[in-house]
Amino acid sequence: MSIVKTKINRQIIIYALLVLFTSFFILPMYILVLTSFKPFQDVTVSTLWNWPTSLSTDGFSRAFKKLAPNLLNSFYLVIPATLISATLGSLNGYVLAQWKFKGSKILFALILFGMFIPYQSILFPLVQFLQAIDLYGSIPGLILVHVVYGIPITTLIFRNYYYEVPTVLTEAAKVDGANILAVYRHIFFPISLPAFVVVVIWQFTNIWNEFLFAVTVTSQPANQPITVALSNLAGSQVIEWNIQMSGAIITALPTLLVYIFLGRYFIKGLLAGSVKG
Amino acid sequence: MRIFLSFTLLVLLVFVLTPLAFADERVEIFSWWTGGGEEEGLLALLEFFSANYPDLELINATVAGGAGTNAKAVLKTRMVGGNPPDSFQVHGGAELIDTYVKTGLMQPITDFLQEWGIKDKFNQQILELCSYQGELYAIPVNVHRGNVLWYNKALLAQYDLEEPTNLYTFVTALKQLAEQGVTPLALGDKNKWTATHLFECIMVATLGATKYNGLWDGTTSFNDPGIREALVVFGEIINYVNEDHAALTWQDASERVFSGKAVFNVMGDWAEGYFKTMGWTPGQEFGWIAVPGTRGSFMVITDCFGLPKGAPNPDGAKAWLKTIASVEGQDIFNPIKGSIPSRLDADQELYDPYLTDSMHDFTTAALTPSIAHGSAAPEGFITALHDALNQFITERDVEQTLHRIKKAAADFL
Amino acid sequence: MKQKTREGLISLALLSPSLIAIAIFVYGFIARTVQISFLDWNSFLNLLQNQKNYVGWSNYSDLYADPRFQTDLWNTLYFTLFFIIGSIAIGILLAMLLNEKPRGGIIFQNIYLFPLAISFVVTGTVWRWIFSPGTLPDNPYGINLLFQKIGLSSLQWGWFTNTNSFLSFNLALIAVIIAAIWQYSGYTMAMWLAGLKGIPEQLIEAARIDGATKWQIFTKIIFPLQFPITLSAIIVLAHVSLKAFALVYNMTGSGPNNVTDIPAIYMFEATFRANRYSTGSSIAVVMLLMVGLLIIPYLVNVIFKKES
Numbered sequence: 002m003s004i005v006k007t008k009i010n011r012q013i014i015i016y017a018l019l020v021l022f023t024s025f026f027i028l029p030m031y032i033l034v035l036t037s038f039k040p041f042q043d044v045t046v047s048t049l050w051n052w053p054t055s056l057s058t059d060g061f062s063r064a065f066k067k068l069a070p071n072l073l074n075s076f077y078l079v080i081p082a083t084l085i086s087a088t089l090g091s092l093n094g095y096v097l098a099q100w101k102f103k104g105s106k107i108l109f110a111l112i113l114f115g116m117f118i119p120y121q122s123i124l125f126p127l128v129q130f131l132q133a134i135d136l137y138g139s140i141p142g143l144i145l146v147h148v149v150y151g152i153p154i155t156t157l158i159f160r161n162y163y164y165e166v167p168t169v170l171t172e173a174a175k176v177d178g179a180n181i182l183a184v185y186r187h188i189f190f191p192i193s194l195p196a197f198v199v200v201v202i203w204q205f206t207n208i209w210n211e212f213l214f215a216v217t218v219t220s221q222p223a224n225q226p227i228t229v230a231l232s233n234l235a236g237s238q239v240i241e242w243n244i245q246m247s248g249a250i251i252t253a254l255p256t257l258l259v260y261i262f263l264g265r266y267f268i269k270g271l272l273a274g275s276v277k278g
Numbered sequence: 279m280r281i282f283l284s285f286t287l288l289v290l291l292v293f294v295l296t297p298l299a300f301a302d303e304r305v306e307i308f309s310w311w312t313g314g315g316e317e318e319g320l321l322a323l324l325e326f327f328s329a330n331y332p333d334l335e336l337i338n339a340t341v342a343g344g345a346g347t348n349a350k351a352v353l354k355t356r357m358v359g360g361n362p363p364d365s366f367q368v369h370g371g372a373e374l375i376d377t378y379v380k381t382g383l384m385q386p387i388t389d390f391l392q393e394w395g396i397k398d399k400f401n402q403q404i405l406e407l408c409s410y411q412g413e414l415y416a417i418p419v420n421v422h423r424g425n426v427l428w429y430n431k432a433l434l435a436q437y438d439l440e441e442p443t444n445l446y447t448f449v450t451a452l453k454q455l456a457e458q459g460v461t462p463l464a465l466g467d468k469n470k471w472t473a474t475h476l477f478e479c480i481m482v483a484t485l486g487a488t489k490y491n492g493l494w495d496g497t498t499s500f501n502d503p504g505i506r507e508a509l510v511v512f513g514e515i516i517n518y519v520n521e522d523h524a525a526l527t528w529q530d531a532s533e534r535v536f537s538g539k540a541v542f543n544v545m546g547d548w549a550e551g552y553f554k555t556m557g558w559t560p561g562q563e564f565g566w567i568a569v570p571g572t573r574g575s576f577m578v579i580t581d582c583f584g585l586p587k588g589a590p591n592p593d594g595a596k597a598w599l600k601t602i603a604s605v606e607g608q609d610i611f612n613p614i615k616g617s618i619p620s621r622l623d624a625d626q627e628l629y630d631p632y633l634t635d636s637m638h639d640f641t642t643a644a645l646t647p648s649i650a651h652g653s654a655a656p657e658g659f660i661t662a663l664h665d666a667l668n669q670f671i672t673e674r675d676v677e678q679t680l681h682r683i684k685k686a687a688a689d690f691l
Numbered sequence: 692m693k694q695k696t697r698e699g700l701i702s703l704a705l706l707s708p709s710l711i712a713i714a715i716f717v718y719g720f721i722a723r724t725v726q727i728s729f730l731d732w733n734s735f736l737n738l739l740q741n742q743k744n745y746v747g748w749s750n751y752s753d754l755y756a757d758p759r760f761q762t763d764l765w766n767t768l769y770f771t772l773f774f775i776i777g778s779i780a781i782g783i784l785l786a787m788l789l790n791e792k793p794r795g796g797i798i799f800q801n802i803y804l805f806p807l808a809i810s811f812v813v814t815g816t817v818w819r820w821i822f823s824p825g826t827l828p829d830n831p832y833g834i835n836l837l838f839q840k841i842g843l844s845s846l847q848w849g850w851f852t853n854t855n856s857f858l859s860f861n862l863a864l865i866a867v868i869i870a871a872i873w874q875y876s877g878y879t880m881a882m883w884l885a886g887l888k889g890i891p892e893q894l895i896e897a898a899r900i901d902g903a904t905k906w907q908i909f910t911k912i913i914f915p916l917q918f919p920i921t922l923s924a925i926i927v928l929a930h931v932s933l934k935a936f937a938l939v940y941n942m943t944g945s946g947p948n949n950v951t952d953i954p955a956i957y958m959f960e961a962t963f964r965a966n967r968y969s970t971g972s973s974i975a976v977v978m979l980l981m982v983g984l985l986i987i988p989y990l991v992n993v994i995f996k997k998e999s
Contacts, residue, residue, distance in 0.1 A: 011791075012793065015788050015791055015793050016793060018784070018788055019788055019789075019793065019799050022781070022785060022799075022803065023799060023802050023803075025873065026802050026803055026805075026806065026873065026877075027802065028821065029806075029814060029817040029818060029821065029873070030805070032817050032820060032821065033813065033817055046820050046823050046825075046832050046833065047825070047830070047832055049820050049821070049823075049832065049833055049836070050836060050837065089708065089709050092705055092706075092709075093705075093706055093709050096702045096705050096706055097706075100698060100701075100702040102695070102698065102699035102702050102703070103699065105702070106994055106995060108706065108710065109994060110990050110991070110994050110995075111713065111718075112709065112710070112713050113990060113994075114717070114986065114987070114990065115713050115716070115717040117930050117982055117986045118717060118721070118979060118982065119933055119934055119955065119975065119978045119979060119982060120934070121936075121955060121958050121959070121962075121971075121974075121975045121978060122720075122721055122724050122975040122976065122978065122979045123716065123717065123720035123721060123724065125723075125724065125727070125962065125968065125971075125972070126719070126720035126723040126724060127716070127720055130715075130716075130720070146716075148712075149712045149713070149716045150716065152709045152712065152713060153713075156709070175698075180701075181698075181701050181702065181705065182705075206807075206808060210808070210809075210810045212810060212811075212812055212937060213936070213937070228810055228812065231810075231812065231813075232812055242816075245816075246813075249809075249810075249812075249813040252810070252813075253808060253809050253810070253813070256808040256809075257805060257808050257809075259808070260801065260804060260805060260807075260808045261801060264800070264801055264804060268881045268882075268884060268885050
């Protein structure tokens with residue numbers, strides 16, 4: 002009897018804590034949604050918690066009208082950048098995990114370091130470089146940037162994944178005389194689907210939400226991804242926060258959907274993204 | 279393997295095709311007008327342009343954020359990379375001259391105005407701001423006034439106050455209001471420029487327009503007692519602003535006046551656009567005067583467009599400049615944007631009571647360039663002044679701040 | 692031996708596109724930034740003229756003497772410290788709660804995770820509204836208003852507009868730290884949850900039979916097993932905190948007397964507003980060194996330790 006009672010008490014405590022944290026996590030989201038449905042006149046810091054005087058979807062329709070082309074741009078950017086960086090990461094991870102050679106660990110460390118640098122330290126030369134190769138201001142330029150700076154994380158995830166595969170397979174293939182690419186193609190590529198899913202989700206969210214590179218590299222609205230267009234909604238004078246927050250929800254929707262439906266893969270991705278020996 | 283190959287090919291193809299998409303018949307106009315009235319004004323202007331030049335395709339390149347700071351950063355990197363737009367928005371004065379003209383990046387356009395025969399139609403002082411060594415480098419399309427004191431009319435009546443006319447009566451009024459328990463002056467300096475904006479208005483009041491303007495050509499010394507006095511008065515006035523000023527933007531500060539929580543606000547006349555968007559009518563719910571002590575002065579913030587060297591389509595750029603120099607162009611843009619034209623022959627009927635008031639002052643007052651908005655001094659000086667004032671508001675050390683301002687002047691002017 | 696060399700060369704060839712890209716985009720550009728930090732490119736004109744006028748360490752010594760930069764370093768230290776402690780502690784707590792497999796756990800888990808999916812540009816603005824103090828005591832805003840409504844007015848204070856400090860810790864940072872913890876504790880939670888799945892049930896069961904309390908099981912078994920994961924989380928969080936630019940920029944800016952300023956904001960202002968490219972580069976180099984001090988020993992440790 003008492004065991005059951007403590008069990009119930011434990012459940013109550015657990016739920017109380019979960020709900021407490023939920024309110025903390027929901028709070029900003031509540032503001033976000035509430036504001037997006039307010040008419041412009043209702044949106045001020047002083048009336049933050051108030052319900053809208055009238056429910057308005059004006060913010061949403063105007064935000065969507067303005068953001069639609071950039072939403073498409075983001076897909077043009079994110080899909081190739083994700084696929085290319087995943088492919089490169091897969092090849093790199095395969096070589097670094099299965100075809101170790103003298104100095105391969107040093108190379109791995111050198112690649113990995115690229116993931117941790119503050120991007121401020123490369124921003125200025127990056128812009129000059131892109132101008133020199135005539136890719137400045139274009140989506141392909143931005144794709145290139147995201148592919149390159151995505152290499153460290155994708156390499157890491159694939160390397161950790163392939164690391165679990167016994168090298169016996171590779172050794173056997175070597176004896177058979179199969180070349181390095183043939184082994185990859187026939188043995189490793191076919192078993193890589195889970196790792197690809199993880200990498201694709203990770204890269205998709207990161208590139209989708211990225212702002213610093215996007216705003217520095219693209220100045221023409223026709224080429225801007227949605228994060229930049231979202232900040233452009235603000236303008237420099239009167240900021241219509243209802244449109245801004247509606248725009249934010251539209252912007253976040255694709256990544257939110259990814260989280261809701263593929264969340265468990267994302268968690269796997271996080272784990273795979275930890276640096277292992 | 280085939281998947282990889284076609285993949286690579288596809289990527290290469292995208293890379294190769296993109297630069298080809300740029301044809302000559304395009305005119306790229308770069309600005310940070312991306313939202314609200316300014317965007318609508320720009321779009322109306324672009325439509326007017328397209329009606330006159332149907333063969334030219336306009337590219338409306340915009341970068342928003344931080345009152346143009348993001349756009350300026352992007353523009354500079356493009357200029358350094360030899361990749362300029364055909365024409366770009368820039369504030370007249372130091373921002374244009376120091377950054378782009380003295381560095382040899384712009385072409386003089388004095389001949390254009392002569393060719394079109396409209397040089398005398400402009401306010402000549404404002405053309406001066408866009409000129410260097412006798413040559414004109416940009417066409418000013420609009421004018422904003424910085425030194426405006428806005429007030430909530432109902433509150434002013436409620437507390438039985440007159441419009442203050444000089445710094446002394448202003449401070450007295452603020453003091454009285456503070457005793458009544460209302461915020462006397464709203465300030466939102468989450469972004470540091472608003473504090474500088476307030477300070478520069480006080481500088482004009484203590485120095486006078488002539489001496490203030492002399493600071494930027496070296497005829498007035500930074501040892502002038504007027505600067506110290508400005509700092510002391512600034513410190514006094516800051517005592518009467520809302521305690522949470524560091525959490526607010528200028529819009530939030532204007533909202534304090536709108537919602538009746540604060541009586542006064544010092545802000546450029548884009549605040550009028552804010553009040554109107556919130557549903558107020560100029561002269562009914564809110565009133566305005568020049569910041570006390572600056573009556574004969576007009577703190578000017580003007581948006582200009584010029585012709586960069588190496589513009590891909592200079593003829594297109596010329597067509598654009600002609601459009602914004604025309605009285606029709608200025609009268610299309612400004613009433614929507616909420617600013618006044620740089621020409622003096624505009625149609626007053628199109629403008630609201632505040633703007634007509636401002637147009638009148640514009641013809642008679644002495645123009646003073648704004649520091650906070652880049653017209654008076656180079657960017658190095660501005661950020662140094664921002665930092666010095668930001669520290670001053672907390673620490674109130676007049677001597678140290680004065681020292682920092684003088685050092686900034688020595689380093690950057 | 693020969694076979695080995697050949698294999699090495701082929702491996703290298705396969706890696707080469709990535710290696711070349713990283714060599715240019717990471718190391719080449721860093722070298723360029725380091726170079727600029729030793730030049731006198733502190734005006735737009737000097738940048739345009741592209742003349743290499745070396746001024747030695749003067750950009751760095753100017754920074755060293757700059758009170759704003761000193762504040763920035765303290766802010767970074769405290770922000771990183773409290774942000775990591777908070778995110779790790781809350782993340783672990785959430786993971787342990789969810790590990791009890793309560794009904795509806797997956798919903799809670801998604802709620803705790805979603806901040807990771809939203810850009811700082813948005814969350815920064817929302818948190819600014821929430822922590823806007825209003826004018827106390829009459830006109831509280833945001834969270835202060837909530838406190839008033841639930842009768843906790845004593846908790847009201849100036850949040851990120853407060854200019855007091857304690858042992859060089861600017862109290863204004865607390866608001867920013869809370870916002871950052873909100874965004875990233877889900878990360879620690881997710882990593883811990885994934886790790887917890889790998890702990891064999893029998894191990895816990897055995898300990899329980901031996902009479903170990905829940906707390907003992909946690910401190911003696913679970914935590915040590917989860918230590919490597921926690922360490923990776925700490926490293927990732929530490930480098931997130933050094934990149935917290937977008938959050939601080941949108942939420943508070945530098946704050947009164949730079950109480951919420953961080954090097955990334957100073958770097959941005961120096962480079963893109965004041966045209967002080969060399970000053971900006973030297974700040975970037977200092978930031979890089981701070982990350983390097985943290986990351987390099989860690990990378991060397993985890994990658995090379997198992998060599999033997």
